[in-house]
Amino acid sequence: MMAPVTPDERRSGALLLWPHAGDGEAIRAAARPFRRAGMPPLPLRLAQALAAKRGRIDWSSRVVAPLSAARRAALGQSAAGPPRVLLRVDEFPHARAFDPAGPFGTERFRRFHAVLAEAGVPYLLAISPRVSRDYLDPNVVESRPLEDAEVEQLRRLAADGVAFGLHGLDHRTRHASPRRHSELSGLSSAACAERIDAARASFQQIGLELPVFVPPFNRFDSSQYPLLAERFAVVCGGPESVRLLGFPPTPAWRGGAVYLPSYAPLYGSAREVAEEVERLAALGTGLWAPATLHWGWELDDDFAALRRLCARLAGRASEWATFLQAVAESRTAA
Numbered sequence: 001m002m003a004p005v006t007p008d009e010r011r012s013g014a015l016l017l018w019p020h021a022g023d024g025e026a027i028r029a030a031a032r033p034f035r036r037a038g039m040p041p042l043p044l045r046l047a048q049a050l051a052a053k054r055g056r057i058d059w060s061s062r063v064v065a066p067l068s069a070a071r072r073a074a075l076g077q078s079a080a081g082p083p084r085v086l087l088r089v090d091e092f093p094h095a096r097a098f099d100p101a102g103p104f105g106t107e108r109f110r111r112f113h114a115v116l117a118e119a120g121v122p123y124l125l126a127i128s129p130r131v132s133r134d135y136l137d138p139n140v141v142e143s144r145p146l147e148d149a150e151v152e153q154l155r156r157l158a159a160d161g162v163a164f165g166l167h168g169l170d171h172r173t174r175h176a177s178p179r180r181h182s183e184l185s186g187l188s189s190a191a192c193a194e195r196i197d198a199a200r201a202s203f204q205q206i207g208l209e210l211p212v213f214v215p216p217f218n219r220f221d222s223s224q225y226p227l228l229a230e231r232f233a234v235v236c237g238g239p240e241s242v243r244l245l246g247f248p249p250t251p252a253w254r255g256g257a258v259y260l261p262s263y264a265p266l267y268g269s270a271r272e273v274a275e276e277v278e279r280l281a282a283l284g285t286g287l288w289a290p291a292t293l294h295w296g297w298e299l300d301d302d303f304a305a306l307r308r309l310c311a312r313l314a315g316r317a318s319e320w321a322t323f324l325q326a327v328a329e330s331r332t333a334a
Contacts, residue, residue, distance in 0.1 A: 009034045011253040014333035015288075016067060017074055018326040026074040027333060033066035037248040038255070039222055049243035059263040059276075063249050068285040081286030084318040085277060087123040088165065088214065088236065088262060088292045093150050095128075095135040095171045095216075096296070098143075104296055106149050112295040115303050117160055119310035122319045125157060126167035126214035126236075129202035135172045136181070143170040151206055158208060163320035165212035165236065169199040173217065182219035185244075192224050196231060211324060212236060218261075219244055229257035233327050237261030238292060251288055251327075258327050266291040270298055270305040274312045281316060288323070 005013075005028055013030030020026075040048070051057045071079035089112075094104035116123055134140040146154075158164070173181040184192050196213075203210055211233045218238030220228070222245055228235050235257050237245060242261075251260045265276040266289060273291050280289055298306045 005031050006038075008038065008253040008255070010333045011330045012037065012249075012251070013070070013074075015251060015253065015258065015326055015330040016071060018330060020075055020078060029074040030070045032073075033070050033249050034252050037252045039225065040246040042222075045222075045243060045246045048247040052239075052242050052247055057247060059266065062247055063263065064280070064283070064285065064287065067249055067287055068283070071286060079286055080284045082316045083277060083280035083285065083287055083289040084323075085266075085289045085291050085313060085316050086260070086318055086320065086323055087121065087313070088290065089123050089125050090214065090292060090294050091126040091128065091167045091171065092153070092295075093128065093131050093146065094296055095132070098131050098133045100147050100149065103299075106153050108299065109295060110153065112298065112303065112306070113157065113160075113162075115306050115310060119307070119314070121310050121313050121317050122161065122163070123317075124163040124165050124212060124214075124320045126165045127154065127203070127208075127210075128167045128169065128171050128216075129199050130170040132170045132172035135170070138172070138174050138176055140172070143172065145202075154206065154208060161319075163212070164203070164208055164210050165214040165234075166196070166199055166203070166210040166232070167214045168216040169195045171216045180219075181217040183216040184220040184224055186221070187224070189224065189227055192220075193227050196228070200231070212260075212320075215241070225259075226255055229255045232257055233324060234258045234260050236290070238267050239264055250290055253330070260290050262290040262292040269293075270309040274305070274309040277309070277312045277316060281312075288318070 009031040010027055012034040013027045016030045017026065048057065092109055096104045100106060130143040130145055132140065133142040168183040172183060174183060174186055175181060200210060213228050213232040214236045218240040237259065238261060248259065251258045265272045270293060273293065
């Protein structure tokens with residue numbers, strides 16, 4: 001006999017179907033891919049990371065195929081539709097912007113934002129309240145607060161409708177090895193909470209609320225997830241998260257918040273993301289599709305690939321406010 005559907009599985013199913021309410025049977029059908037999608041034990045997380053590295057599991061096999069089938073089983077023909085792309089941009093200020101007049105300063109970011117704004121593409125920006133002098137050197141503790149021009153830029157972005165996600169306190173790694181880069185991994189729960197709460201307070205002082213967490217380097221310890229879920233409606237991740245948190249379908253309710261990892265090829269360059277958006281549109285699955293760009297990666301071609309991506313996102317990019325509404329409504333799924 002199949003085990004009862006858990007609250008997180010029901011909520012995940014309801015989020016998959018949203019805005020279709022669905023009856024109990026439809027939600028149970030939509031919940032099937034989320035069975036055992038909670039935090040897997042460490043051996044399984046490591047096995048999933050190895051399988052992903054070797055190409056045995058990926059975004060298509062772990063997310064698109066099972067979630068598409070579940071939507072069709074629950075909704076029939078109503079399941080069809082364009083992808084609902086949730087675009088996330090990392091990060092502002094840029095981790096290399098200790099010198100705000102340098103190549104990753106505010107002026108270059110303004111040009112990036114202008115491309116998205118002119119195309120009417122909504123996005124979420126990962127932001128930090130401090131900038132490290134050298135974010136890749138754990139021995140360099142010096143950092144600076146936001147400059148006036150950066151604060152003003154954030155306020156203009158808010159006025160433009162950009163959503164925000166907290167990207168740590170200073171985006172400085174605690175570990176020298178690239179395989180272990182993380183601002184949070186290895187901290188006690190108390191120390192982790194202290195950093196997160198200090199960062200949130202900094203942004204509250206300038207009137208910004210951040211319902212989403214975007215982990216620096218996409219890494220934090222699995223034991224830290226509960227304290228993040230207490231503070232944020234949505235916790236993001238990326239390819240580096242698989243080893244630490246597993247490879248669940250996305251988005252999925254997990255322990256009081258929605259876990260929203262972004263996987264390749266939707267985690268990549270504008271060119272790679274554009275190609276996958278076009279493929280998803282041809283499939284007509286209607287899935288939430290979390291995509292991640294790094295604006296610093298788009299500088300070399302003067303945003304040409306970004307402009308092509310914007311054309312692909314027309315009618316396919318979802319407002320983050322809409323997604324957060326869906327998260328709130330799915331919380332009460334029966």
